[in-house]
Structure formats: structure tokens, C-alpha cells
Amino acid sequence: MRSFSRLYATLDETTSTLAKRAALAQYFRTASPADAAWAVQLLRGGKLPRLMGAAALRELASEVTGFPSWLVAESHAQVGDLAECLTLLVESVAETHDADVDEVPLSQWIERIRAMTSADDEVRRVWLADAWRRLPQAERFVLNKLLTGALRVGVSARMVALALADASGVAVERITRRLGGKWLPGAEAFMALISTLEDSGEDSAATPYPFYLASPLEGDPATLGDAEDWLAEWKWDGIRAQLLRRGGRSLIWSRGGEDLEGRFPEIEAAAMSLPDNCVLDGEILAWSESMPLPFIRLQPRINRLKPGANLVTSTPTRLLAYDLLEGGGRDLRQHSLSERRAALENMIASIPGNAAIGLSEQVRFRNWAELGAHRSLARERNVEGLMIKRLDSVYRDGRKRGDWWKWKVEPLTIDAVLIYAQSGHGRRAGLHTDYTFALWQGDGLVPFAKAYSGLTDAELLELDRWIRTHTIERFGPVRSVQPSLVFELAFEAVQLSKRHRSGVAVRFPRILRWRRDKNPQEADSLDNLRTLAGLAVGD
Amino acid sequence: MHRDLLQLRAEGLYCPAGEFWIDPWRPVHTAVITHAHADHARAGMGRYVAASAGIGILRARIGMDGEIETLRYGEGRRFGAATVSLHPAGHILGSSQVRVAVGDETWVVTGDFKRQSDPTCAPFEVVPCDALITEATFAYPVYRWPEAGDVAAQILEWWNACESRGASALLLCYALGKAQRLLAELARLTDRTVLLHGAMVALTQLYRDAGVSMLPALPVGDRRAPELVGQLVLAPPSAAGSPWMRRFADVETGFASGWMQIRGHRRRRGHDRGFVLSDHADWFDLVRTVRETGARRVLTTHGQQEVLARHLRETGIEATSLRTHIGDES
Numbered sequence: 001m002r003s004f005s006r007l008y009a010t011l012d013e014t015t016s017t018l019a020k021r022a023a024l025a026q027y028f029r030t031a032s033p034a035d036a037a038w039a040v041q042l043l044r045g046g047k048l049p050r051l052m053g054a055a056a057l058r059e060l061a062s063e064v065t066g067f068p069s070w071l072v073a074e075s076h077a078q079v080g081d082l083a084e085c086l087t088l089l090v091e092s093v094a095e096t097h098d099a100d101v102d103e104v105p106l107s108q109w110i111e112r113i114r115a116m117t118s119a120d121d122e123v124r125r126v127w128l129a130d131a132w133r134r135l136p137q138a139e140r141f142v143l144n145k146l147l148t149g150a151l152r153v154g155v156s157a158r159m160v161a162l163a164l165a166d167a168s169g170v171a172v173e174r175i176t177r178r179l180g181g182k183w184l185p186g187a188e189a190f191m192a193l194i195s196t197l198e199d200s201g202e203d204s205a206a207t208p209y210p211f212y213l214a215s216p217l218e219g220d221p222a223t224l225g226d227a228e229d230w231l232a233e234w235k236w237d238g239i240r241a242q243l244l245r246r247g248g249r250s251l252i253w254s255r256g257g258e259d260l261e262g263r264f265p266e267i268e269a270a271a272m273s274l275p276d277n278c279v280l281d282g283e284i285l286a287w288s289e290s291m292p293l294p295f296i297r298l299q300p301r302i303n304r305l306k307p308g309a310n311l312v313t314s315t316p317t318r319l320l321a322y323d324l325l326e327g328g329g330r331d332l333r334q335h336s337l338s339e340r341r342a343a344l345e346n347m348i349a350s351i352p353g354n355a356a357i358g359l360s361e362q363v364r365f366r367n368w369a370e371l372g373a374h375r376s377l378a379r380e381r382n383v384e385g386l387m388i389k390r391l392d393s394v395y396r397d398g399r400k401r402g403d404w405w406k407w408k409v410e411p412l413t414i415d416a417v418l419i420y421a422q423s424g425h426g427r428r429a430g431l432h433t434d435y436t437f438a439l440w441q442g443d444g445l446v447p448f449a450k451a452y453s454g455l456t457d458a459e460l461l462e463l464d465r466w467i468r469t470h471t472i473e474r475f476g477p478v479r480s481v482q483p484s485l486v487f488e489l490a491f492e493a494v495q496l497s498k499r500h501r502s503g504v505a506v507r508f509p510r511i512l513r514w515r516r517d518k519n520p521q522e523a524d525s526l527d528n529l530r531t532l533a534g535l536a537v538g539d
Numbered sequence: 540m541h542r543d544l545l546q547l548r549a550e551g552l553y554c555p556a557g558e559f560w561i562d563p564w565r566p567v568h569t570a571v572i573t574h575a576h577a578d579h580a581r582a583g584m585g586r587y588v589a590a591s592a593g594i595g596i597l598r599a600r601i602g603m604d605g606e607i608e609t610l611r612y613g614e615g616r617r618f619g620a621a622t623v624s625l626h627p628a629g630h631i632l633g634s635s636q637v638r639v640a641v642g643d644e645t646w647v648v649t650g651d652f653k654r655q656s657d658p659t660c661a662p663f664e665v666v667p668c669d670a671l672i673t674e675a676t677f678a679y680p681v682y683r684w685p686e687a688g689d690v691a692a693q694i695l696e697w698w699n700a701c702e703s704r705g706a707s708a709l710l711l712c713y714a715l716g717k718a719q720r721l722l723a724e725l726a727r728l729t730d731r732t733v734l735l736h737g738a739m740v741a742l743t744q745l746y747r748d749a750g751v752s753m754l755p756a757l758p759v760g761d762r763r764a765p766e767l768v769g770q771l772v773l774a775p776p777s778a779a780g781s782p783w784m785r786r787f788a789d790v791e792t793g794f795a796s797g798w799m800q801i802r803g804h805r806r807r808r809g810h811d812r813g814f815v816l817s818d819h820a821d822w823f824d825l826v827r828t829v830r831e832t833g834a835r836r837v838l839t840t841h842g843q844q845e846v847l848a849r850h851l852r853e854t855g856i857e858a859t860s861l862r863t864h865i866g867d868e869s
Contacts, residue, residue: 012802013811013812014811015809015811065680067680068850068853070849071679071680071846071850074679074846075679075680075681078679078681078801078843079681079801079803080801080803081802081803084801084802085681088680088681088682088683088800089680089681091683092680092683092823424803425803428803428807429801429802429803429804429807430801430803430804431807457807
């Protein structure tokens with residue numbers, strides 16, 4: 001694992017994407033195919049099965065080092081990253097190392113971790129404690145990263161594909177395509193990934209095309225030019241997916257590369273009415289009558305591998321298609337959107353109108369002002385805003401600016417009081433950057449949202465200092481602070497919720513600005529938020 | 540109730556028996572100074588008492604007008620009923636611990652200290668005492684310092700790598716203490732000349748005057764990009780992001796500090812490299828030092844005082860945290 005831990009350190013040390021890409025390519029050129037395969041998987045965000053939860057890992061560190069558990073917990077809060085904290089704590093009992101003794105390749109470490117999933121708790125603990133003591137610090141850190149989740153080292157799936165292309169000479173489009181769908185790491189899979197030979201039809205039959213992603217439109221759509229060159233649709237708040245009909249089978253893939261087979265039986269059933277060898281791009285939504293349901297309703301359906309009949313009846317789902325990437329076995333991506341759209345509309349017309357697959361209707365408009373008026377009604381329709389797509393655009397790969405735009409509704413906002421703070425993770429480690437906000441209910445403040453983003457680095461530092469000097473009480477890493485600072489929060493939607501003490505849940509809360517001009521008595525009440533909730537859910 | 544030998548007053552840490560203050564933050568008539576860093580040595584005191592080894596630096600820091608009385612390490616000086624002596628703290632050149640004895644009771648204030656070897660100053664001396672007031676800047680067990688020599692070797696390797704790709708290596712570090720320690724550590728590995736930011740030039744000369752052996756160094760002066768290629772340049776952290784940086788074309792920045800032990804701190808500052816080198820004691824040396832002094836009572840200050848105090852209490856030492864105005868560096 002030495003060369004992989006060196007790669008990790010290099011990726012971690014530089015902020016330059018070019019330097020990262022070069023380091024990745026160098027690793028792919030020199031690593032064994034089995035190691036390279038796992039590097040591809042892990043750097044694209046792949047995770048290994050969890051052997052132990054965070055609490056169990058901290059407890060083991062406490063046992064191994066002799067530090068009391070509160071001190072391990074305090075250290076975790078100070079460092080932010082659990083894997084890093086464990087690595088540093090264990091340093092005090094680590095053995096000294098001779099270079100190159102017992103070097104075990106990355107792929108074998110992963111085999112060991114996977115083998116441990118079927119071992120007893122005690123066996124796992126003994127195994128891990130031993131690994132901690134024997135591994136040098138950099139490798140111990142990588143092992144702990146593997147055991148606690150994704151690597152998160154500032155590398156995108158796209159960058160991995162580019163580096164693979166650099167290392168192999170195979171075009172990045174082919175690499176991306178081969179990595180689409182469910183790619184299983186292994187030496188042979190890696191050799192196939194960088195093979196210069198043409199893919200057989202079978203290899204590509206089950207994999208989706210790389211998704212084309214829209215860019216946010218910040219300003220006035222008039223800057224896009226003539227309105228008649230563009231098509232508009234609602235921006236649905238569901239999950240992006242491709243539906244593949246190939247060889248009589250139906251497959252559904254999420255944008256994250258997850259195989260959703262079995263999760264949406266009603267959509268798979270409807271797909272039987274589609275012709276063979278076609279690929280639709282669209283959005284899966286929870287659906288009722290003629291309206292999409294809020295995203296929160298879709299969540300149980302995403303999580304359930306085989307939904308029961310009750311769930312399917314109470315929360316039916318629907319795929320709204322907006323693009324046709326393949327028809328009659330032909331790749332249509334280089335055709336214009338207007339051509340693809342016409343073919344899609346033809347195809348959807350052949351299936352019943354109330355089926356679980358439908359068309360994402362166009363929003364008709366004659367000029368940008370009219371489109372703006374449509375957008376102002378978006379929240380009442382349970383959609384996030386509008387998509388604006390150039391009619392003559394081809395279907396590209398990844399997020400390329402210019403042809404597809406998402407024009408979201410203005411967020412809802414409310415003024416709330418800061419009541420708790422907790423230290424952050426990653427580059428925010430050791431700073432209190434995770435905040436809990438409250439609203440008034442009578443004379444009391446009721447917590448209703450957590451937010452992490454929206455302040456500048458300078459504001460984060462200033463607020464951290466303020467929190468340290470205005471702490472009322474500490475509960476481990478969490479501090480309650482004097483309720484005197486007001487922040488304007490933005491969020492996309494409000495839902496009534498039984499799981500939250502405030503009775504409401506807000507979607508994507510973030511800090512819009514620090515309201516230094518307001519005192520806490522001027523913050524909003526929970527009733528104000530409920531009023532917004534009433535508007536948002538329309539009941 | 541027992542009257543404490545040292546007490547926290549509005550002006551700072553005060554000794555009633557000797558009528559003097561230690562590192563006060565407001566003007567007083569008599570200030571015993573542990574070392575010349577700005578949060579410990581402030582201008583405006585009537586009279587300063589400090590270790591003779593650090594007199595040059597202290598003069599440079601607080602101006603020439605203050606009356607300074609110097610003590611050799613270990614030399615006793617009577618203030619009223621109290622006997623005061625200064626002992627090496629190993630933090631920077633001339634840094635001291637303050638020992639205060641009244642009758643048969645002894646208190647020691649560590650000031651900032653470290654136990655790691657440092658070629659620029661006298662090594663820390665364990666001073667047995669009844670009560671110890673200790674700093675706690677890095678009081679978490681995740682802070683465990685690597686050998687300074689290994690860190691210097693990493694810095695040299697980085698300098699070479701920058702040079703071979705035609706870049707400058709800008710190493711940010713505190714201007715007093717850390718910069719000179721780096722120059723002294725690197726002098727064991729190379730004899731090349733280093734360039735210094737203007738804020739470090741006079742201080743480094745004071746170290747040379749005191750007989751500390753370091754790498755040759757020249758002021759950056761008005762050198763511009765082409766002359767800076769392949770050079771190692773030392774500058775205070777405040778230089779990063781300032782117009783001073785415009786002199787560089789292709790530059791990598793490193794930061795030498797104990798905080799660099801944590802990746803998040805390094806990433807937040809946006810530096811290319813972090814080098815773990817501190818002039819404070821790590822967790823293990825903090826705990827070891829408390830034990831070695833034999834103190835039955837410990838007051839923790841300066842940083843993570845609550846964490847260290849709780850840990851000490853659990854090992855049977857009467858420990859409480861003390862809030863001073865000396866910066867919470869975290």
C-alpha cells in the first residue's frame with residue numbers, strides 16, 4: 001500500500017488539478033492492474049463495507065492507546081477527520097519500521113478488509129489494532145480512510161477518467177463509457193478498461209451513457225440570446241436516471257452510477273411497452289395524480305431495494321423522460337435536441353397516458369419575460385425551477401457550459417438565531433463551522449435547521465472566535481452559545497415533519513448573510529416558517 | 540483559605556509577596572518577562588526583569604527606553620518576601636521559566652516551553668515545585684512532534700524539488716524563534732544561502748550576535764522573480780497573500796508550525812506543504828513535564844487548558860484551568 005499512500009499524499013498536498021491528474025496517470029502506469037483497479041474504484045468515491053462504526057473505532061483507539069474515551073472524543077473534534085485522528089493517536093504506540101518489510105499491495109489490503117466483514121467483532125478489533133501498530137503513519141492513514149468511508153481527496157470521477165486516458169492512450173469518452181454503470185474492480189476489469197480494442201456489444205449493453213449536466217444560470221436568461229433558439233422544461237426535484245431497453249431487458253441507472261434495478265417495479269413494467277434498444281434520459285419522481293410529490297416522499301422508494309406492495313401503492317413513482325439517447329439501437333447523441341425530442345415524443349405517444357413513464361412536457365414561451373412568469377409559479381408545482389436547453393445542442397458528457405442551463409426559483413429565506421456550534425471537518429477542522437439555528441416560539445427558541453455553508457473564510461474565523469468567548473455550555477464537541485447572533489438562511493422548500501422537534505424540515509438550508517443589523521428579538525418565529533410551509537406544500 | 544503565591548489580576552499574573560507581575564498585559568511597575576514574543580512582552584512597563592540571554596531581542600521588541608534588569612539563568616533575586624529565579628524554557632533564545640519561592644513554598648511558571656532539542660537556545664530545565672503554571676497550547680494527544688532533524692530534511696527535499704522545476708520555495712514561519720531555528724537545523728544539512736523577508740533580518744542578526752550558528756542568509760531586498768528561482772525564502776505568515784508576494788513568479792508555499800500536524804489546518808490556509816515544527820511542548824512533553832516537576836497542584840493556561848487540566852485530574856493531580864489574556868492560539 002506504500003505507493004498508493006504516496007499517491008494519496010501527493011493528491012492531498014497539491015491544489016493543482018493538473019498536478020493531481022499527472023500523479024494519477026503516473027500511478028496508473030506503474031501500479032499492478034489489481035491495485036490500479038482498486039485505486040480507480042476508491043478515487044471515484046467507492047467505499048468498502050464498514051467493519052466498525054465511528055464509536056467502535058474510537059473505543060478501540062482508546063483501548064490501544066490508553067487514552068480515556070472523552071479525550072479520544074475531544075481529539076476527534078479537534079482534528080475533524082476520524083481517520084486522521086485515529087492515525088495520530090495511535091502514533092504513540094506504533095512500532096518503528098524497517099523500510100520495505102512486509103509491504104502488502106493495496107488490493108491485498110482490500111481483500112483483508114473484505115474478509116474481515118465475516119469475522120467476529122473481537123477478531124476485527126485484534127486485526128485492526130495490530131495493523132495500526134505495524135503500519136507506518138501514511139499507510140495507517142489510508143487504511144483508516146478506507147475503513148471510515150470515501151477517500152475524499154479532491155479527485156472527481158472525471159479526473160480519474162482523464163488520467164486513465166492519459167496513461168493508456170484510450171479516448172476519455174471510451175473510458176467514461178466503460179466505467180458507466182456497475183464497474184467491478186479487478187485486474188481483468190482494469191485491463192479491459194484501458195484496452196485499445198473495440199468493446200463487444202455485450203460489454204456495453206448494460207451500461208448507461210455518461211450524463212450531460214446543466215450549469216446554473218445566475219443572471220437574466222436574455223443573455224442567452226433569442227428565446228426561439230431554446231426549449232424549456234420544468235426542473236424536477238427527483239433523481240436523474242437513464243432507462244435502458246436492451247435485449248428485452250429494462251435497466252435503470254442513476255446519475256451516480258447506481259444500478260436501480262428492482263427499486264421501481266412500476267417503471268420497469270411500463271418500460272415493457274417501449275421498443276427494444278432504446279435509452280431514455282429523465283427524472284424519477286414520486287407522483288400523485290397529475291403532480292410530483294416532494295422529494296422527501298421519494299426517499300423511502302430510493303432506499304428500498306424491493307419495495308412492498310403497500311409502499312408502491314401509497315407512493316407511486318414515475319419516470320418523466322426528456323431525452324432520447326439511443327433509438328432502434330442507434331446512438332442519437334450527436335443529433336440535435338429538437339430531433340431527439342421529436343423521436344422521444346413519438347415513442348412516448350405509443351404508451352398509455354397514465355403509465356409510469358411519461359413525457360417531461362415543454363414549457364411553452366414566446367419571450368424570456370413569459371418564461372420568467374412561469375418560473376415564479378415553480379414552487380407551487382413542486383418543481384425546483386426551469387431547465388433551458390438549446391434546441392440545436394448535441395448530448396454532451398459531463399458539465400459543459402453553454403447548451404443546458406438550470407434556472408432555479410429564488411430560495412425562501414428566514415432570519416434565525418445561532419444557538420449551537422460544532423467544529424467542522426476537512427479544511428474546517430478545529431473551527432466551529434457547523435451551526436444549529438433556532439426560531440422563536442413564544443419566549444423560547446426552537447432549533448429547526450443546521451447549516452454549514454455560506455460564510456466567507458474571514459467570517460468563519462470571526463464567528464469561531466466569537467463562539468469561543470460566548471460559550472454557555474459544552475457537550476463534548478458541541479457548544480451552546482449565547483443566543484444573540486442573527487443569520488439569514490436560505491432554503492429550497494419546507495416540509496411538515498413529525499421527526500423534527502420544530503415540526504418542519506427545510507431542504508438545503510444554507511447561510512445567506514450574517515445579519516449584524518438585527519438583534520435576536522427581531523429574528524423570525526416558527527409560525528412565520530409554518531406560513532411559508534403552508535405556501536410551499538399548498539395545503 | 541490558603542493565599543496563593545501567584546494570583547490572576549486584571550493586569551496579569553501577580554505575586555503579592557514580591558509585588559511583581561509575570562508577563563502582564565497592562566502597564567505595571569515591575570514585569571518579569573518569560574520571553575520576547577508579543578503576547579508575553581508588552582511595551583509600557585515601568586521596569587522589566589528578564590533573562591540576560593534574551594536581552595538583545597527584548598530590547599528590539601519593546602524599544603530602548605524601558606528599564607531592563609537582567610538575571611543569569613539560575614541567579615536568585617529578592618523581591619520583598621519572594622525569591623525569583625529564571626530557568627531555561629527551551630522555547631526561543633532567552634526564554635525563561637519563572638521560579639518564585641516564598642518561605643518553603645515554590646511555584647513555577649513555565650511560560651511557553653518545549654522539550655525538543657533546539658540549537659538556538661538553552662535546553663529546558665526541570666524545576667521541581669509545589670505548584671506549576673503550565674502552558675497548554677497543544678494539549679491534545681494528536682500532537683506528537685516528529686524529530687526536528689527529520690522535518691529539516693523534508694524541507695531541504697522540498698527546496699530541491701522546487702529548484703529542479705524552476706520554482707521558488709517560500710517557507711512561512713514566525714519571525715522570532717522559528718525562523719532562526721530553521722536556519723540552524725538546516726545548517727546541519729547544507730551550507731546554501733537562504734533569503735529572508737525584511738521582518739526577519741534584524742532578529743536573525745541578534746541570534747548571530749548571541750553566537751548561534753545558522754545558514755548564511757541575505758535579505759530578499761528588491762530581488763525579483765528570475766533571481767528568486769530555486770531559492771528558499773523565509774517570511775512571516777502575514778506575508779502570504781500580501782503585495783509582497785508579487786515578486787514571485789512560480790512559487791510553492793510551505794508553513795512550518797505545530798498546527799501543520801492537522802491536515803485541515805494546512806488545507807484551510809491553502810499552503811502547498813505543511814511542516815510540523817513547533818516551539819511548544821507536544822501533549823506527551825506537557826504531561827511528562829508536569830510529572831517531572833513533582834507539582835501537586837497545576838494551573839493550566841494558554842490554549843487547551845481545560846483538556847489538559849481534566850486529564851491531570853484523572854491522574855490524581857489537583858489541576859484547574861486559568862484564563863489569561865495570552866492568546867487562545869487555536
